[in-house]
Every structure is written in C-alpha cells, then in structure tokens.
Amino acid sequence: xxxxxxxxxxxxxxxxxxxxxxxxxxxxxxxxxxxxxxxxxxxxxxxxxxxxxxxxxxxxxxxxxxxxxxxxxxxxxxxxxxxxxxxxxxxxxxxxxxxxxxxxxxxxxxxxxxxxxxxxxxxxxxxxxxxxxxxxxxxxxxxxxxxxxxxxxxxxxxxxxxxxxxxxxxxxxxxxxxxxxxxxxxxxxxxxxxxxxxxxxxxxxxxxxxxxxxxxxxxxxxxxxxxxxxxxxxxxxxxxxxxxxxxx
Ligand code: SAM
Numbered sequence: 659x660x661x662x663x664x665x666x667x668x669x670x671x672x673x674x675x676x677x678x679x680x681x682x683x684x685x686x687x688x689x690x691x692x693x694x695x696x697x698x699x700x701x702x703x704x705x706x707x708x709x710x711x712x713x714x715x716x717x718x719x720x721x722x723x724x725x726x727x728x729x730x731x732x733x734x735x736x737x738x739x740x741x742x743x744x745x746x747x748x749x750x751x752x753x754x755x756x757x758x759x760x761x762x763x764x765x766x767x768x769x770x771x772x773x774x775x776x777x778x779x780x781x782x783x784x785x786x787x788x789x790x791x792x793x794x795x796x797x798x799x800x801x802x803x804x805x806x807x808x809x810x811x812x813x814x815x816x817x818x819x820x821x822x823x824x825x826x827x828x829x830x831x832x833x834x835x836x837x838x839x840x841x842x843x844x845x846x847x848x849x850x851x852x853x854x855x856x857x858x859x860x861x862x863x864x865x866x867x868x869x870x871x872x873x874x875x876x877x878x879x880x881x882x883x884x885x886x887x888x889x890x891x892x893x894x895x896x897x898x899x900x901x902x903x904x905x906x
Pocket of ligand 1: 754778802
C-alpha cells in the first residue's frame with residue numbers, strides 16, 4: 659500500500675512508536691484537542707466515571723503519557739472524597755512522562771497520590787497482584803503485542819481487580835466509517851503538518867487506529883488473557899470503545 663508504516667516490521671514497531679511520541683510530546687495535548695475537536699476530554703471524563711474509583715483504589719495507568727487519565731482520577735477521588743487512593747503512571751516514553759510531571763506540579767497535586775514510572779506495557783516493572791485497577795487509554799494500539807499487554811495487565815492486578823481500556827475502535831455504520839476514514843486519512847496528517855509541522859506521526863496515528871482489532875475481536879482477546887465479565891461500550895458511534903473486565 660502507499661501508507662508507509664504498514665510495511666514496518668513488527669520488531670521495528672516499538673522503536674517507531676517511541677520516536678513518534680518523542681517527536682510529538684510537546685505538542686501532544688494541543689494536538690489531541692485539535693484532532694478530536696476537544697471530544698477526547700469527554701471520552702476521558704466518561705472513562706473515569708465508569709471506573710468510579712472507591713476508597714483504597716490503587717490504579718495503574720499504562721501508556722499514561724502526559725497524565726490525562728491520572729489527573730482525572732485524582733479529580734474524581736477529590737470530588738467524591740475517596741480515601742487512600744493512589745495512581746501510578748507508566749509509559750515507555752520518558753519525554754511524555756516529563757511533560758506530565760510538569761503539568762502535575764502546575765496543578766498542585768499532592769505528590770503522595772501519584773508517581774511516575776518509565777516502563778513497557780508488554781513487560782511491566784511491577785510485581786504480581788500489585789494494583790486493584792488498571793487503565794490504558796489510547797495506548798493499546800501503540801503496542802506491538804496486544805496479548806502481552808493483556809497478560810501483563812492480568813498479572814499485576816489483584817484478584818477482584820478491574821481492567822479498563824479506552825481505545826479507538828470501529829463504527830457500526832459502514833457509510834459513517836467511510837466518511838470517518840476520509841476525515842482521518844485526508845485531514846489529520848494535513849493538520850499535523852500545519853500545526854505541529856509533522857506529517858508522519860499523524861499518518862501513523864491514523865493507520866494504527868485502522869489496524870487495531872474491532873470491538874468483538876478485542877473483547878475475545880481480553881477473555882483469552884483470563885479476564886471475566888468482559889464487556890464493551892461504544893462511545894460516539896464506535897469511534898472509541900471502552901472495554902472492561904475483571905480478574906476473578
Ligand atoms: N493515555 C494518554 C492519553 O490518553 O492522553 C496517552 C495516550 S498516547 C496516544 C499513547 C502513549 O502510549 C504514548 O505516551 C506512548 O509513549 C505510549 N506507549 C506506546 N507504546 C508503549 C508501550 N509498549 N508501553 C507503554 N507505553 C507505550
């Protein structure tokens with residue numbers, strides 16, 4: 659095909675992804691707003707309200723980037739006065755984490771509620787049964803081996819722990835999917851070029867969305883990793899989906 663990244667070998671994917679996010683780290687938050695017309699904020703808010711953290715939630719936010727999910731978690735536990743909660747943000751890219759740390763400081767977060775740890779979703783630097791909640795938002799599709807991501811999620815969760823994933827998915831309506839594809843392939847790389855002065859990372863973004871398994875297929879993969887009560891919910895007609903499961 660004429661889309662460059664599709665020919666990249668599996669073994670090279672991780673390195674490519676690392677570069678992509680190294681290049682976009684500074685512009686990442688602005689570009690999210692531009693490309694999604696701000697809607698990613700609503701999806702993330704909804705994601706955390708679906709998790710509805712209780713007292714004693716020990717969350718691991720994987721591919722946590724610049725902290726969007728972790729910060730919403732912190733806001734939630736403050737608003738609903740949840741006690742004894744903590745979030746660990748992990749990401750393979752230290753540039754993204756550094757942007758997150760600066761944001762967290764500016765937001766005056768209690769340093770005791772959050773920590774940042776560089777790490778690969780496919781080989782998490784944590785012991786078994788460490789957390790009781792696991793989130794990954796717009797990160798799963800960037801990983802090379804989804805099955806490894808899922809088995810690692812299962813390993814680090816305690817029994818009873820919940821897995822939740824927010825990710826781009828596929829629209830149910832084929833005409834809308836076609837329109838959405840036009841927007842993605844034609845408009846997004848152009849905006850990347852115009853605003854962030856980069857084309858390739860945004861072309862990659864669009865392709866990685868296209869290659870990620872659809873709702874049902876992904877649900878099966880989560881079940882194969884051992885999770886129970888696996889379910890998904892489409893948001894915005896299936897542009898994104900939330901998958902959830904429990905380690906029982
Ligand atoms: N979760 C954040 C959000 O919703 O704004 C960031 C999402 S960003 C689109 C994807 C993140 O996945 C990047 O920060 C990237 O560095 C990270 N990432 C890619 N591959 C990874 C891996 N194998 N392990 C951990 N993080 C990874």
